[in-house]
Each structure stands twice: as structure tokens, then as C-alpha cells.
Amino acid sequence: MDLKLDTTPSGFALSIAGRRILAHSAAAPCFFVGRGNDSIEMHRGRFTIEDRLAERCPLAYAEIDGASIMLSAAKGQRPRLAVTLEGHALKLRSLDPSVNRFWLRVVADRDEHVWGGGEQFSYFDLRGRRFPLWSSEPGVGRDKTTEITFKADVAGQAGGDYYHTNYPQPTYVSSARYALHVETSAYSVFDFREDEFHEIEAWSVPESIELFAAPSFVALVETLSARFGRQPPLPEWIYNGAIVGLKDGANSFARLAAMRAAGVKVSGLWCEDWVGIRPTAFGARLFWDWKANETRYPGLRQRIAELNDQGIRFLGYVNPYLCNDGVLFEEAQNAGYFVRDASGRTALIDFGEFHCGTVDFTNPDAAAWFSEQIIGKNMLDYGLSGWMADFGEYLPVEVRLASGLDARLAHNLWPVLWAEVNAKAVSSRGRTGEAVFFMRSGFTGVQKFCPWLWAGDQSVDFSRHDGLVTVICAALSSGLLGNAYHHSDIGGYTSLFGNLRTPELLMRWSEMAAFTPVMRSHEGNRPRDNLQLDGDPAVLAHFARMTAIYVHLSPYLRTLSLEAARRGLPVQRPLFLHHEDDRRTYDIQDCYLYGRDLLVAPVWQAGQDERGLYLPAGIDWIHVWTGQSFAGGQEISVAAPLGRPPAFYRVDSEFDALFAGLREL
Structure with a gap:
């Protein structure tokens, strides 16, 4: 549906499907440009972001010629921004090389509701709040009024806030049945606090502002999913039950057998520790050198084949970093595959008691090496049918990339490049739709590469901003933007400052998971401190029943999966x-x-x-x-x-x- 531009006595108005989107006049302009100097500092995936604003100039004068608008501060001054209407999009071009800040005011209704913004955890309706859009660790607790967030901030700047997310996306859906997308990877902000307008901010002039309208919300979601990408149907093996997450080395197989004997219906065994364990103060972490550790898992390839014979798939773990004390690090460094620092050396990132290099996915050779050698040969050819493709949020802004792209613009794109590397590996083996990976990070376009989202690292509790309820909000917000399949770690993940799982939490989380596309458990960051599904007979019996409910509903879930592939509608819907x-x-x-x-x-x-x-x-x-x-x-x-x-x-x-x-x- 195309945009309609009308001139007015004092400027112009822009509409789509009869809905006014922009209203410009000399007294109330809707476009602004300016200059700023940012400060962006990263600490283990969390960012301190500040802007020293030097200029914010309202572009009050508009000169209209057909579908083109030239905007300047005043009549007779040189234009600073060119806007061209092309179909449903506003194409933008900066005419002033000094400009690095952009603002747009969109007409709002007082009773309007707004959703989207990527994957949001605290608030589904974005109205009344300001949402910076920058991929990062969400943080622990995410509520500045709580003790756990305070302690996390003091201990390691790790507390987070309501708007922090692994997966931002500058797209929103309005209750007026239109959607707006900002085509930029720069740091941006959606501000929905004013009654009369929504304000969009970007630290670069966007390529375009895209607008979509439809007669119904269903049709609008279908349109957005067609724009951003749709996932293939769920693999057939997933309907057999839950993916049980265990990281107990060879003992994982015996525990799985005991759980099955207790009635748990199982589709997969997920052992993120298939690469080995690294003990840290945070808890049991993994050894980031992406190949099977057959000391921890003797005869793993044969074990995987035996599970396959029983209808159970084996899943692992990978992320886009290589620890500097692993074998693959040296191979990648010798080939020049890492992101570099200002001096041209491999940029090492502190992940807490160990350091890693970041594979540079803007280097086609590095991306192909990771896709083929690590995921293709070390994982898919070894027998894995799936994995957690973790992280993607940690690209610092001061590094140098092979492509020459400014890391400030590459940062939000990084999860999409990471998803593409994984998707290409699966496709190269002809296993798209059968072998799967799931991600917590994302940005515009991740939909066409990533089969499933997972909600990241919730606290092991019922807290309002970081517990069980937040994964519902995450599923609903991301689902509107074309992400059909969403799930979470049953029981949560993050256990810090004495915060431990309860039987009730595990059971309530299992109940919710039975009514989601994927049931998957996780032992968490401190598995020995926290209750596990097989650590209490009542909890295990309850989990077994929830897996039976999930399997019972599989005929219904199949229809939803096919509908998602055909129409882009999410399984979990507002x-x-x-x-x-x-x-x-x-x-x-x-x-x-x-x-x-x-x-x-x-x-x-x-x-x-x-x-x-x-x-x-x-x-x-x-x-x-x-x-x-x-x-x-x-x-x-x-x-x-x-x-x-x-x-x-x-x-x-x-x-x-x-x-x-x-x-x-």
C-alpha cells in the first residue's frame, strides 16, 4: 500500500491507508537533524552509552517537487535532508556530511497502543516509555528498585534495565493498524512518551522509513513476516517431547534414561558441555573451542547414533568466539580471521576469567571457515541435530572490521551475520527445517536465518522484570515482527546472590512450556546449587505429565507450524x-x-x-x-x-x- 503525500498551506502531510503519519509545518516540523559525539563503553556485553549533543536543528522549510521533499532550516538556506517517496517507503539522503543525528516525529493518538521494538521483556505495550535499541546483555533483575539488580550493578555493572534486550529491532506496530520500520543499524531510540507524537531518533540518517498498513492485525503481521523473513516448519522430531538439557558429562546419558523411565517424553538431549567445562566464579561455563570433548563424553559419536535409533536427537552449543587457550584460536589467528583492535592486533574480549577472539563475519573467508569447518564438520557431520547459537551482542565499537564498516553500525547487525553463518552451514548439508539452532540475539533480518528464538538468561525466580512472566512478553513482542517460534529455559538460568530455584518455579515454568512451540530445560549457570528436574520425585513426575500434554497437543502444533511457514503468524499470539x-x-x-x-x-x-x-x-x-x-x-x-x-x-x-x-x- 503506497504512501500519499498532500501539500498543506504550511507544509505537507503524509498518509497511508487514510491514516496520517506525518504532519509538517514551519511551526511544527517533523524532521530534525544534528550532530553529536557519543561515548559507548562495553563491559562484558553491557554498554554505557552517552551522547554529547552539539546540534539539533528543526528542518522547518520544505520544498516539494512531486514525490521529492527537500528540507532545510529556513527558506533560502541550503537543504540538509532529501526525502523521496518510493512505494511504501521514505528514502532518506543526508545532504550535509556533518550530520550524524536524525529525529522524526510521527503523528500519535492519545489512546494509541504500540508494540514491537524487537524482543522486549518488561513491557509489551511500549506506549508511555522510551526504548533505546541496542543489542546487549539484558542484565540481572532488570529492575533498579530491587536488591538483586543493585547487587548485580555493584558486583559487575550487570543489573540491566527495563529496555535492555539481546534482540532490539527498530520496528513497531500501532493499534491504528499500521507498522513503521526504520532501516538502519545505528543506535536508535523509540520514544512513545508524548500524547501527540512518537519520536524516532537514530545516530545516523537511516536509509529509509518503511510504512505498512493492513485492514486487520493478522494481515499486518503477515505483511511484516513477508518483509523480514519466515522460518521453516518445526522439525518432525520435535513433536516427540521435550529437549532435556543436561551438562553432566557421560552421566547425562544415565540421567536421561532415568527420566525417560519416569515417564518423561523426550525429543532431544541437549548437552551444552559437549565441548568441555571451564569453572569460573560465575559458575560452570563452557570451554569455547568448538569440537567434541571426548574426555568428558567418551565415545560421543556412537552415543549420538544410539540416541538417533531411539528417536532422540543430540544437540550442542556454539558461539561466535574462540578462547585464546584453545586449538582453534591459533588456526583462526594465523589465517587473519579475527576482528582487530586499533593497533591491528587480534581484539581480545574479556568474558570473565578468560579471553576470546571474535571471528570477523564481514570477512567472507572467515565466515565461510566458521560455517564449514566448525559448524559443518565439527558439529553437523559429527552427528548434532541442533545447538544453541549463543551470544552475538558483544561487538565493541572501537574494533576494526575487514569490510571497513564502522563497528558502531556493525554492532546491531552482528546477530544477523551470526545467524547467517549458522543457516548456511545447515543449508550446505541439506538439513534446513530438520537440523535447528536457536538464538537469543537478533536484529532486523534475523527472521530469515534463525529457526527459533529463545528468551536468553532469565533469573531463576518469579520476579516481574526478569522471571517467568518476562518470556511471555518476549514471545509476543518478537512474534509480531516475524519470529514464529519462541521458547525459554525451563526454570530460568541465572542464579546469583543466593537466588535459587524452587520446586514450584520449575513446575510452573514447565506448565507454561507445555503450551509453547518448544519445551527445553536448562540446568542453569550453577547446576550443583540449584534444583534440577530429576532432583525431586514430585518435580520429575510433574515434568513428565507436562511433556505428555505437549505431545498430546502435537496435532494442533503441527497446524500452527504449517501456518507459520505459510503465513508468518507466530505460534504464541497476543x-x-x-x-x-x-x-x-x-x-x-x-x-x-x-x-x-x-x-x-x-x-x-x-x-x-x-x-x-x-x-x-x-x-x-x-x-x-x-x-x-x-x-x-x-x-x-x-x-x-x-x-x-x-x-x-x-x-x-x-x-x-x-x-x-x-x-x-
């Missing part, structure tokens, strides 16, 4: 996606639709045995566990004992018999 006339659904972020027909309201607070929720209007809903019918359009409260997470299905669902069958499990 309530408003199918109930757009019910505005009470617009700011709900602790419930979701699992496909169109199931509504899931996970228990995300400790000590609760009942749950209140809102049922969308216009249809009756059936409570999964009791068969009781509820009219939509009302707040209800239902019992939610362990093992019966609140879930409801549409009264008109073609899968009603399948859903009703859950009562027998």
Missing part, C-alpha cells in the same frame, strides 16, 4: 491478534493465545493457587480442565493448582475433542 475489536486485550502481556483456539494464562507468581484473567469478548470459552463454559468479555478467576495451568479453548474450535482430551492426562 490476545488482540484475533480479537482486535476488544480493546481490553490490547495491554495484556501475561496471557497469550496458543494459535487462534487456545488461551493460556500461566501462573507466574509464587504461592498462587488461583488465577484471574480476562477472556476476550464475542465468543464463549471452555475451561480445559473442568469443561466449564465462560462467556467472553469478562474478568474471571479460576482455580490453578499445580498441574492445571489456566487454559481455555474457543467453543467453536475444530480441535475441541483434542483439547477436551487433556482432562484425561
